[in-house]
Amino acid sequence: MRFEDRKNNQLRPVKITKNFLNKVSTSVLIEFGNTKVLCGASFESKQPPFLINTSKGWVTAEYSMLPLSTDQRVGRERGKVGGRTQEIQRLIGRSLRAITDLEKLNKYSITVDCDVLQADGGTRTASITGAYISLSILFNEMLEKGLLTENPLRDSVAAISVGIIDGHAYLDLDYSEDSKAEVDMNFVLTGDGGIIEVQGTAETKPFNKEMLDQMYNLAFEACNQLKDIQKYSIG
Numbered sequence: 001m002r003f004e005d006r007k008n009n010q011l012r013p014v015k016i017t018k019n020f021l022n023k024v025s026t027s028v029l030i031e032f033g034n035t036k037v038l039c040g041a042s043f044e045s046k047q048p049p050f051l052i053n054t055s056k057g058w059v060t061a062e063y064s065m066l067p068l069s070t071d072q073r074v075g076r077e078r079g080k081v082g083g084r085t086q087e088i089q090r091l092i093g094r095s096l097r098a099i100t101d102l103e104k105l106n107k108y109s110i111t112v113d114c115d116v117l118q119a120d121g122g123t124r125t126a127s128i129t130g131a132y133i134s135l136s137i138l139f140n141e142m143l144e145k146g147l148l149t150e151n152p153l154r155d156s157v158a159a160i161s162v163g164i165i166d167g168h169a170y171l172d173l174d175y176s177e178d179s180k181a182e183v184d185m186n187f188v189l190t191g192d193g194g195i196i197e198v199q200g201t202a203e204t205k206p207f208n209k210e211m212l213d214q215m216y217n218l219a220f221e222a223c224n225q226l227k228d229i230q231k232y233s234i235g
Contacts, residue, residue: 003174009218011160011172011225016133016233026138028233030130033174034120039130041112041138043147048109057105057152059135061092063127065116088124089114091197095128095157095188096135098196104152108142110135121175125159125186129226132157136234156191158226162215164207169214171222183207187219191227 006012012033021027026041048058063085065074077085092114112134114127135153142148163173163181170177178184185200200212 002170002177008168008170009221011222012174014226014229016130016229018133018137018233025141026134028130028133028137029117030126030133032122032126032172034118035122035126035174036116036118037123037126037130038115038117039112039127039134041110041131041134043138043142044109044111045107046109047107051107055107056102057108057110058102059093059096059100059105059110059112061089061096061112061114061127061131063089063092063114063116063124065119065123069116069119088127091124091188091199092128092131095159095196096131099132099153099155099157099190100135101150101152101154104148104150106148108147110138119175121173121178122161125161125188128157128159128188129230133230133233136230140234155194156227156230157188157196158191158223158230159186159188160219160222160226161186162218164211164215169211169218171218183211183215185215185219187216187223189220189223193220 015031017029019025020029024040028039030037051058067073067076112131114131116123139151139153143151161173162185163170164183165181182204183202187198188196
């Protein structure tokens with residue numbers, strides 16, 4: 001039995017709070033149950049070195065977990081970023097670039113910060129889902145100020161976790177479920193149903209295509225729900 005009798009195909013309660021930080025209009029607090037991530041997008045009038053002499057801009061992301069975001073204190077990453085953190089922030093950046101036309105950024109560099117305030121499973125998928133909202137708000141503001149002439153976004157993006165527990169597929173795992181899952185997968189999907197990334201690991205035994213299809217179907221329906229939540233939140 002899942003917490004609060006949640007069904008296998010049911011998301012945790014999702015809550016979006018815009019303008020979470022008074023002075024940062026792109027600040028978005030996204031909550032999936034007890035997982036809480038603060039996202040915020042900002043821009044600089046410069047290109048990264050590898051894009052100089054091109055007309056492209058860039059979108060990247062940074063991810064971190066606050067020390068008290070879990071039951072046991074997480075050490076601050078000073079200087080060199082750890083492997084897990086690097087992997088997640090690269091995933092977020094790839095996901096956002098996949099739906100952004102870099103040619104329309106007018107050589108601006110965009111950074112989306114994702115800081116985990118409280119972790120209870122699915123922090124990377126919550127980060128991607130919230131990062132899209134922050135990025136969309138930023139682009140709308142840049143358009144209003146005349147910094148951009150066209151909206152660079154080609155589509156939306158959302159992400160969700162799915163796992164296999166006792167041979168059954170479960171959507172949006174919290175930490176207690178994730179820690180005992182036989183298979184753990186993360187799906188990153190566009191609003192029109194395109195696949196940006198699928199990360200999957202069999203923790204105890206291999207899974208077959210039928211199970212993969214079950215997990216994908218759960219993720220597809222969930223990301224459609226998240227797309228509607230995102231659209232409503234952006235306004």
